[in-house]
Amino acid sequence: MSEHLWHILTDSFFKILIPGLVTTIPLTAISFFLALVIGILTALVQFANVKVLKHIARFYIWVVRGTPILVQLYVVFYGLPNLGIMIEPFPAAVAVFAVNEGAYTAETMRSAFESVPAGQLEAGYCVGMSYFQTFWRILLPQAFKTAFPPLSNSLIAMVKETSLAANITVTEMFMATQRIVARTYEPLALYIEVALIYLIFSTVLTWVQRKAEKKINFLSEKTFDGETR
Structure with missing residues (x-):
């Protein structure tokens, strides 16, 4: 590696990393939280x-999962202005990623809810719990344990998908890299560099996921032991 190329990589590292910390991570976190709610x-x-x-929910899931997220970004950011609806790049990206991921999260959570034995819900009603109490104390905790691994995988995938936000002028890591490439004419090295930064983010999240899964399993076993005693 030439000294010139090494200087470009070291100089660009933090210029790529900082947009990742101040834009990519917040974009992912906000979008994923809203996707969970949806x-x-x-x-x-x-x-x-x-x-x-239920028909409305199925229609929403069908449309969102059946169309590319890049097209959805273009519709919201470049298409809606024709209707007089102007949205800034970052909020537009948050809205699209949240709605898109919400459709996949809905299917994950639906399967998780259905995996909870009906007898446990009936038992909750029998002891006088309201629907909300049964949902909060019985249904959601067990469903969340089942859904946690696929949801964590979706979060990791979303970190990488946020690179698509560069297409609607969101200055995240990928766009920062594109600007540096346009100035230095070193696409191979710089795109490998940003790929490694995405890999670092994904690796950290994978490590957190494994730790969280162990913690959830430990708490579940502890709760189960306490109940059986």
Whole structure:
């Protein structure tokens, strides 16, 4: 590696990393939190089997999962202005990623809700719990344990998918790299560098996921032992 190329890589590292910390990570965190809210509510609508709302939920999931997220970004950011709806790049990206991931989260949570034995819900009602108490104390904890691994994988995938936000002028890591490439004409080295930074982020999240899974399993076993005693 030439000294010139090494200087470019070392100089660009923090210029790529900082947008990752101040834009990519917040974009991922906010979008994923909103996706969880959307997903849980949509899954509950289906689980409760309210026909009209269930059809609306299924239509939402069908449309969102059946169209590319890049197209959704273009529709919201470049298409809606034709209707007089102007959205800034970052909020537009948050909205699209949240709605898109919410559809997948809804299916994950629906499967998790359905995996909870019906007898446990009936037992909650029998001891006088309301629907909300049964949901909060019985249904959600067990469903969340089942859904945690796929949800964690979705979060890791979303970190990488945020690179698509560069297409609507969000200055995250990938766009920062593109600007440096346009100035230095070193695409191979710089794109490998940003790939390694994404890999670092994903590796940290994978490590956190494994630790969290062990903690959840430990707490579940502890709770189960306490109940059996």
